[in-house]
Amino acid sequence: MNTERRGGTTPPREGRRIVAGSATGLLAVGAALGAAELVAGMTGSVSPVVAVGDVVVDATPAFLMEWAIALFGTADKVVLVTGITAVLFGAGAVLGVIALRRPVLGYAGLAVFALAGLAAVLLRRADDPWAAAPVVAGAAAGALALALLSRSARTARRPGREGRPQAPADAETAPAQVGSDRGPGRRGFVLTATGVLVGSATAGALGRWLPDALGGAGARSALALPAAAEPLPALPSGTDLGVPGLAPFSTPNADFYRIDTALTVPRLDSTRWRLRVHGMVDEPFEIDMDELLALPLVEADITMTCVSNQVGGDLVGNSRWLGFPLADLLRRAGVQSGADQILSTSDDGWTCGTPTEVVMDGRDALLAVGMGGEPLPHEHGYPARMVVPGLYGFVSATKWVTDIKLTRFADERAYWARRDWAVRAPIKVMSRVDVPAPLGRVPSGDTVLAGVAWAQHRGVAAVEVSVDDGDWWEAELAQVPGIDTWVQWVAETALEPGPHTVRVRATDATGRTQTSERTEPIPDGATGWHSIRFTAE
């Protein structure tokens, strides 16, 4: 029952007002966010928190961005979204306390945040008729929660008025209620609060998973990919040496690295997806998913690499992609002369500039819909993305792509090019040691060294290894289906017990050997030899 204490141990009135008020404010913010997520999920429009985050990212100077990325790595998005949410909850707590005395100020505060959210979503998605819906729903839910909770909190704080029984005659219970402003009133508040909390959490979770769970026509689970018009043969045997610890030749979708600026993974609906091809073209057009899937699709084995990959890093992965040749799509539009840049834009506003000549030179540049035998995972661009063999992802691999504009490099700069990264960025020849693991322990005697090497669209001609600064010798290369993928390499050597170092370098098919000079990823990709230390015992 009531755990009322008396006299000096009762918190002062002011303290209770602060507790009830801040709880009210926190819960009202929760209700607003939950409702906004639910409506965003149902209407397929952008979440206001994400939209505000995008605005913050866009407004952040490059040096601060780099600092944040250096500090938080790929968790930078989580940090930003958490930060925005924390600011909202902090402001909510303060407003909740104020609102207990001056309700109008509480609603005014809510309105200010709603307007900021509205500005952010409209900035991001002026063309989406549903853009404002999540903010409106969030503001309504927030106001309702604020009204319910502050009424309940005020009731709880007013003994002898609404919701409080008159001091009962029963001597047993009377002491517990003398001077108390709790009892049923407080219970009412706790009940209301619990209801609001559960409701908001449920709404938020539903908003995130509803579209997929419902499995509507546009959900990823409902998308049936056609077979390629000319399917590729199975991978040649011997592409995967099966050495334990060595990256598999085909990266499973679930293990494929993920790099993007999206604050939360965009979850698009394929029935609402459209790609617009326009700019310096003779015949601009739009294509939807039904039309795209009706075209003769092709398959290609392509290894993607992120320019941010450090020497020895794992921001690289290989898959069999299904899609339509980008060059054919552009030919349909009729590219005008001088349009040297393909400026592609994702649903969430990220932009990417790709040299037109590279896409048109006959390589398997794709508008991809499938990856590893499945529709693209949401994380990797569902329902459609670009993949261009030989170019780092930031200048070629737009996920959730909805707009392709033919333009000139001299006229427009894409997202990373505006932030001091290169404009043209072919993938550099690179090799990595996977086995032994860094600082690993292996049995002495005959030892297996293994790894991967890549030089997409040129091909890897040779991989050399050197142990303990000794002579370079050539590793054995596994099979590859073409020049656009990485290749596994393996080398065997006899080792004395003790500490050892192995280093590796690759040479591409144009005769260019990986340089020993160590450079950072910015602006156009890291260079240097990968070496690892290990112990034979």
Ligand SMILES: Nc1nc2c(c(=O)[nH]1)N[C@H]1C(S)=C(S)[C@@H](COP(=O)(O)O)O[C@H]1N2
């Ligand atoms: N929409 C969008 N597409 C994007 C990016 C992005 O930030 N947003 N990042 C690019 C970068 S830098 C890389 S390396 C690849 C990574 O693709 P993945 O996450 O499927 O591995 O996506 C590219 N496509």
Ligand SMILES: [Mo]
């Ligand atoms: Mo990247």
